[in-house]
Amino acid sequence: MNELLKELRGQIEERTANVAVVGLGYVGTPVAALWAEAGFQVAGYDIQQKKVDLINKGISPIEGKEPGLTELVADVVSRGKLRVFSTFESIKSADVILVMVETPVDDQTKLPRYKAMRAALKSIGERLKPGTLVIIESTIAPKTMETDVQRILEKTSDLKLNQEFFLAHCPERLMPGRLIEIIRNYSRVIGASSPEVGQVVKAFYSHVVKADLDITDLLTAEIVKTTENTERFVEIAFANEVALLCEDLGADVWKVRDLINKREDRNMLKPGAGVGGHCLPKDFSLLTAHIRDTSPTKVIAAAQEVNDRMPIHMAQLLLDGLRAAGIGDVNGYKIAVLGYSYLENSDDIRNSPTAVLVNVLESFGFDVEIHDPWVEEFKHKSVYDVALNADAVVLMVAHDQYFELGWRSIIMALRHKVVVDGRNVLGKDKAKELGIIYRAIGVGA
Known part of the structure; x- marks a missing residue:
């Protein structure tokens, strides 16, 4: 084993290695806190x-x-195990550097936009000392490591x-709402620049991760992460298509799904009002970014079309519900939209399906x-105040609060008793009990 690598392994095993985390968002913040809790001295870096x-x-x-995260951050900072900086000067003392910056794709070309990652790598490289291990946790297109x-x-x-110096790609597998749980308990793929480097990276992650740590090459790790997210994106599209079919047939997709999933070897995902977040709407583009034009990607392209359509379909359901209430010309009518984050009980608004819906509704002349x-801009009024004198409610996110609402008082606040449900918050039976005009993803009118 390379002498520098051998020395690094010893530092990792003894927890004397200095750890740097670049990018302190939904991935970097819990990662920095957990490795600080594990006994490492951690420095975080973020431009904000x-x-x-x-x-x-x-x-x-x-x-x-985020269960446990608030307390964890407070604890490791109070004990001096985590310090955060906005400049890279002190990163020159790092022995292990984890990079977890955003890797979006261009809206037009659908190719990776690595501006943030390239800038971070340039700053790291200018200060990189011999013997340092650099780990990329950001999701990247296959062949990007090379x-x-x-x-x-x-x-x-x-x-x-x-x-x-040494390289690894250990792509994060996180989902807001379960950050600490997933980091600790989900298996990880370690793509390494050599098998020996892989063993050192495994030793590093084993201080926090209590699940399998599988060593492979860099390219395989890149493909694994982009493929697992693409698979989920396609499965959601299938659920959405079945939901649209059920609407057309006059059936209830939620009953259909429950009965399908009674088989232990079946897991139909939930349909819904749209797919958002930083990962799923773009990772299929990363997966296919560097393939030859002759390679077939018909299923992925069809899935994108279906999923992109869902917020627009919500607008169509709203128009149908208002027509049932006797409203034709919708200009100036007020719509109360519940939920702006892309995921329940999260403040993450990246690629929010609600943003798409709102643009469509405003183009129709609605007052939204x-x-x-959870979202700072939209949390200061109560649901009742937002719904007061609205002509319809549109449910876009399944926040816990929306299941616990006193729906009778919300309905009484409306001018027209129309509810459009994109996440099965009410359900057909509850809607019937409330005596409302109900339109929902996957439920025949």
């Missing part, structure tokens, strides 16, 4: 000064429901891979008011 200031005060910048990460780090550091108990 507000986020830096919050964490250095022991305050988590993530406002959604074409971007290795190239930038070697060029800016003047160090050689596997001789003077939004409520979301």
